[in-house]
Amino acid sequence: MNQFAILHMSDSKYCYAVNKDEIVIRLRTSKEDELDVFLLYGPKYEFQSKRYKAKMKVKYEDKLYRYYEKRIKLSDLRLAYIFEIYENGERFYFCEDGIVVDYDFENAFYNFYQMPYINENDRIKVVEWMQGAVFYQIFVDRFNMGNLKKDKSYIDMKWGDKPTPKNFAGGDIRGIIDKLDYLENLGITAIYLTPIFLSISNHKYDIIDYKKIDPMFGDIEDLKELVHKAHEKNIHIVLDAVFNHCSMNLYQFQDVIEKGKKSKYYDWFIIDGDFPEPEKGNYECFASCNYMPKLNTANLQVQEFLLDIAVYWIRECDIDGWRLDVSDEVSHDFWRQFRKAVKKEKENCVIIGENWHDAYAYLMGDQYDSIMNYAFTKACLDYLAKDKLDAKGMANKLNEILMRNNSLINSMMLNLIDSHDTFRFFTEVKCNKKKQLCALALSVFFPGAVCVYYGTEICMEGGYDPDSRRCFDWNEENWDKEFLEKFKALLKLKKFEEIRFGTVKIYEKNCLLIVERIYKNNKIRLEINMENKVINGIEPFNYRVLRKGDYNEEKSSCYNAS
Structure with missing residues (x-):
């Protein structure tokens, strides 16, 4: 037994409450070890004499590990537990002391694992509308212009021309309102807008x-009006919160440029010297952009300033969430306060961080609800575009991504294949429409919400920023209507209870990537073939969806991309 691989942590993603009286317990072991694992558990203060035994099942596998899991319902919210492990008929125990051959149950209070108490205000609360949500990300300047009477003097490109970093095309909020019927018809249930507040840039x-x-x-x-009309169609609106940095033209920064250390706003920023000097770059900023100074979110006045903004737009316009730009460079302390303020104003307002990496430290119930799941994006690129992963490698990778967080957080993750900050996925797969549909199908089946970047449905192309921010082509004669119908059919699958609420199993079989979602004895399965040959009736670079009740293969209904 590889003892170095065995891992459990109480009160973490390995032990968490899913309801007020239900918890999930996980144990990680080496993938090379063939083990039988049991959970021994009981009331914390009666564990010596009152214990239950339950077999744990392997629910996930990645490249290196197996993850055993058991969900149990509690009558006493104070739980003690250890693990009983069998290898080749030999019994071991696993507790806070590690692997032991014999376990002293009489003195178990020294080294058992525990969930001391399920406190209601510590439980992760799921934003229910996020489970199975279908997001549509809009780069506002490039989607649609609806207000034809506005001052257009700022527009410096023809609609449809390739943009430069500083071009303006004229898209606006009215243009989005005008296309709500279109978005509803696509199957969209949430819209995420890039920033809409006063700025000199197009972004x-x-x-x-x-x-x-x-x-x-x-x-x-x-x-x-946008929020009201969207809500009438059961579409949620999420805005972009840029709280890591601001424009150098922000009043407070301009005051510091003028007065230096004598400005009451000097400590709102992080400056090396008496005055900020843009040409020298002697202050913290976003990346190396001196025109976007970093806000000091450790400063109490900055915190109050930003929290007021967050609550203001919820109160005034009834928005449904905030996407947090560059959120991993902002202090944990601020995000904890942000969460309390936002949730107090509107409990089901979602908080989505822009963290491109493992964000477990932010996703423990006290900061974000979710992140933009760029780990999923990268896996899709490696599997569908770069040929760096085969079906088995992709299954391992997707399971590893799921094991970064608990299942409640996974059910709210924002799964995307591209965005305004990446190449268009359609360009990455060399305009292969079958691969594009496979990627969409996978994002639909993966736990959480799916996020579609505007224009995906009409196969928009684009390289890196600004090329990924082209204008939407509203000339329907240029659309592939067959692709569009398949796109809409896939998004409809997100409504199925199996996909919204079901458990997930991801594995490889016969070179196919298989994702199964199971809920209330119903199963729906996605099969993807990325091999250059027909496998089980699935054409190369294609997918199939099987849905069945009571696991009856003969009664399966079948959808094929070809």
Whole structure:
């Protein structure tokens, strides 16, 4: 037995409450070890004399490990437990002291694992509408122009021309309102907008005034109308919060440029010297962009300033969530306060961090609900575009990603294959529409919400920023209608209870990548063939969906991409 591989942590993603009286317990072991694992558990103060035994099953496997799991319902919310492990008929125990041959149950209170108590205010609360949500990300300037009477003097490109970093095309909030019927018909249930507040750029990630919508896009009444009409269609609206940095034209930063250390806002920023000097770059900023100074979120006044903004837009316009830009560079302390303020104002308002890496430290119930799941994006690229993973390697990778967090967080993850910050996935797969559909199918089946970047449904191409931010082509004569129908059919699958709420099993069989979702004795299965040959009736670079009740293969209904 590889004892170095065995891992368990109490009160973590390896032991967490899913309800007020139910918990999930996981144990990690080496994939090379063939073990039988049992959970020995009982009330914390009666563990010596009152114990139960339950067999744990392997629920996930990645490249190196197996993950055993057991869900148990408690009558006493104070739980003690250890693991009983059999290898080749020999019994071992696993507790806080590690692997032992004999276990002293009389003195178990020294070294058993425990869930001391399930406190209601510590439990992770799921934003229910996120489970099975279908997001549509819109780069506002490039989606659609609806207000034809506005001042267009800022527009410096023809709609459809390839953009440069500083071009303006004229898209606005009114343009989104005008296309709500279109989005509803696609199957969209949530819209994520890139920033809409006052800024000199087309992307608006350098904000001058956080309480003013940029006139290029409209005004507060336009946003209110968008939210109201979207809600009538059961579509949620999520805005982009740029709280790591601001524009150098923000009033407070300009005051510091003028007054230096004498400015009451000097400590709002992180400056090396008496004055910020943009040409020298003697202050912290986003990346190396001196025009976007970093806000000091350890400063109490900065915290109050930003928290007021977060609550303001919920209160004024009834928005449904915030996507947090560059969120991993902002202090944990601030995000904890942010969560309390946002959830107090609107409990089902979702908080989605832009963390490109493992974000477990932020996803323990006290900060974000979710992140943009770029680990999933990278896996899709490696499997479908780069040929770096085969079906087995992809199954391992997807399971490893799932094991970064608990199942409640996984059910709210924002799974995407591209965004305004990446190459278009369609370009990455060399415009292979079958591979594009396979990627979409996988993002639909993977636990959490699916996020579609605007134009995916019409096979928009694009390289790196700014090429990934092209204008939407509204000339339907240029659309592949057959692809569009398959796109909509896949998004409809996200409504199935098996996919919204079901357990997940991901594995490889006969060179196929298989993702199964099971709920209330019903199963739906995705099979993807990325081999250059027909496998089990599935054409190369294609997928098949099987749905069945009571696991009856003969009654399966079949959907094929070809």
